[in-house]
Amino acid sequence: MFMDKFFDKYLEEEDFINLSAEKLKKYGFEHNNTIAGVCLCRDEICQSVLLKIKNLWGDFFNFSSFAGIYSSGEIGAKVFISHAPDGEEKRVVFYVFTHIGLDEKGSIGICKRKGIEKSTACGALILFLNEILNFDKREKEENPELIFIKQKLRKEISNRTPDLMELTKIALHVSCNEIERTMENLVKSDKIVYALVSGIQVHYLDKNYILPMASFVVKDNKKIDLR
Numbered sequence: 001m002f003m004d005k006f007f008d009k010y011l012e013e014e015d016f017i018n019l020s021a022e023k024l025k026k027y028g029f030e031h032n033n034t035i036a037g038v039c040l041c042r043d044e045i046c047q048s049v050l051l052k053i054k055n056l057w058g059d060f061f062n063f064s065s066f067a068g069i070y071s072s073g074e075i076g077a078k079v080f081i082s083h084a085p086d087g088e089e090k091r092v093v094f095y096v097f098t099h100i101g102l103d104e105k106g107s108i109g110i111c112k113r114k115g116i117e118k119s120t121a122c123g124a125l126i127l128f129l130n131e132i133l134n135f136d137k138r139e140k141e142e143n144p145e146l147i148f149i150k151q152k153l154r155k156e157i158s159n160r161t162p163d164l165m166e167l168t169k170i171a172l173h174v175s176c177n178e179i180e181r182t183m184e185n186l187v188k189s190d191k192i193v194y195a196l197v198s199g200i201q202v203h204y205l206d207k208n209y210i211l212p213m214a215s216f217v218v219k220d221n222k223k224i225d226l227r
């Protein structure tokens, strides 16, 4: 398949979510004792994965933001954890995604939408790139969420200008780090076991695929790689 030219490993969304649940089961995460939280881009073409997560884990907590960068802070994580089923410990799993388009000609960042033959994704990351490259001369966006996201990304890239694929990976890394840092504080005071499962959604033709990225479980201050 065409995707093979670009990516070593990718899965259909449903397979990715099923596989993650299988792996998490070995560490005691089950439908009845776990709540899932999801952090992905607000973009409508990303939302298909939610149904798969809901089918496996039940109702989920939604952390979504522009570009899918975690921006809910400690308070968001605390509320989420407090909604986890009662038990010996609170069990939560974060699903974290950023996303990118790919068309049949191999153009990165290009995707289809309902009624739109040629569109782009991720719009928020492309906006950010255009700002760095100074293509975008419009008045700067004052939306607080976008300001937060751009600050985080600028810190990470310092003076470089990554391409869109690299920026998509950086954005995911920023998001996962943000969650890990937030959780570091919270697991100190409460009995919490958490997992983070991350990937990049690729919109190719009319379907979404996921490139698996860092995934781990944190239990008793130990980080266990899920891959």
Ligand SMILES: [Zn+2]
Residues within 6 Å of the ligand: 041, 042, 043, 066, 067, 068, 099, 121, 122, 123, 124, 125
């Ligand atoms: Zn997006």
